[in-house]
Amino acid sequence: MTSARTGRRTGRPAGLLHHPADLRPVLFTLSFCLYQVLVFLCAESPLTAFVLVAAPHFILHVPLMNVLHISIHSSIFRSARAEFAFGTLCSLALGFTRTCFRLDHMTHHRHYLDPSLDTNSWRLESGPWRRHRYALRHLFTVYSRAWHLAKQGGRPIALDYIAELSAVLAVLAAFLFAKPFVAAAVFLFPMVFNVFAVYYWAHHQHADLDSQDPLSASRTYDNAYFNWLAFNVGYHAAHHHSPAVHWSKLPALHESLRDRIPAHLVLPSIPWLSSEYGHAAIQASRAVAAKTD
Numbered sequence: 001m002t003s004a005r006t007g008r009r010t011g012r013p014a015g016l017l018h019h020p021a022d023l024r025p026v027l028f029t030l031s032f033c034l035y036q037v038l039v040f041l042c043a044e045s046p047l048t049a050f051v052l053v054a055a056p057h058f059i060l061h062v063p064l065m066n067v068l069h070i071s072i073h074s075s076i077f078r079s080a081r082a083e084f085a086f087g088t089l090c091s092l093a094l095g096f097t098r099t100c101f102r103l104d105h106m107t108h109h110r111h112y113l114d115p116s117l118d119t120n121s122w123r124l125e126s127g128p129w130r131r132h133r134y135a136l137r138h139l140f141t142v143y144s145r146a147w148h149l150a151k152q153g154g155r156p157i158a159l160d161y162i163a164e165l166s167a168v169l170a171v172l173a174a175f176l177f178a179k180p181f182v183a184a185a186v187f188l189f190p191m192v193f194n195v196f197a198v199y200y201w202a203h204h205q206h207a208d209l210d211s212q213d214p215l216s217a218s219r220t221y222d223n224a225y226f227n228w229l230a231f232n233v234g235y236h237a238a239h240h241h242s243p244a245v246h247w248s249k250l251p252a253l254h255e256s257l258r259d260r261i262p263a264h265l266v267l268p269s270i271p272w273l274s275s276e277y278g279h280a281a282i283q284a285s286r287a288v289a290a291k292t293d
Contacts, residue, residue: 016078025247053185084164088168099161124137172188215237222267
């Protein structure tokens with residue numbers, strides 16, 4: 001590492017990570033990916049493999065997904081090769097390549113206050129089962145939508161998209177060739193489930209919140225246990241207010257903004273794959289909006 005003041009080498013390594021706080025999400029993700037590989041290698045029965053992976057994946061998919069979310073807002077590794085390798089591991093657990101998710105998610109950040117441009121707009125579905133239909137729409141369209149955005153972004157972005165997708169498909173194909181049904185249970189099903197689950201869970205982050213104020217256009221989940229486990233993904237209004245702020249700084253940012261966030265949009269419960277929870281949050285927002293009107 002070179003001193004900025006003297007120009008001389010200090011002898012201290014720069015480190016593998018940009019932020020020391022990123023060590024916990026990295027170790028968490030690597031541990032889960034190692035667990036998946038061990039189940040794949042050791043399990044002979046697809047049903048056994050499915051149970052061993054599906055249960056923890058169902059519980060942990062939100063924090064796992066937020067690690068990928070962290071990486072698209074701020075690179076975790078100083079090395080581009082390490083970032084690529086880590087992104088490939090995340091993709092095998094989550095179903096999204098890093099570029100695919102980055103293109104789709106950043107478009108949402110730019111346009112979430114404008115439903116005509118937001119790729120993740122909740123306004124396209126209405127009536128019964130709208131949350132499920134919202135998630136299914138994204139499950140079947142997110143990759144084609146991201147490819148369209150990649151081509152618009154120019155050759156380097158399109159090449160990143162192709163390289164990442166090719167790497168993931170090559171590794172997945174090798175697993176499927178070696179142990180087809182076990183690989184499907186350990187990798188393929190969780191990948192498909194996670195893409196659906198991400199949008200299913202994300203739906204009530206913005207549903208029925210028509211506002212041009214970033215602090216009134218999303219729901220915040222202010223539960224200390226959930227945010228510790230999920231790397232502060234619950235501080236949603238603060239994240240949309242300042243997307244470049246590192247995830248470890250979001251609790252402090254949330255506290256500085258708390259008085260400006262409508263109280264009914266700060267929820268103390270632990271959000272998970274609960275239709276009832278999402279429905280209750282949306283109903284509460286409607287009730288407050290009706291009283292305001």
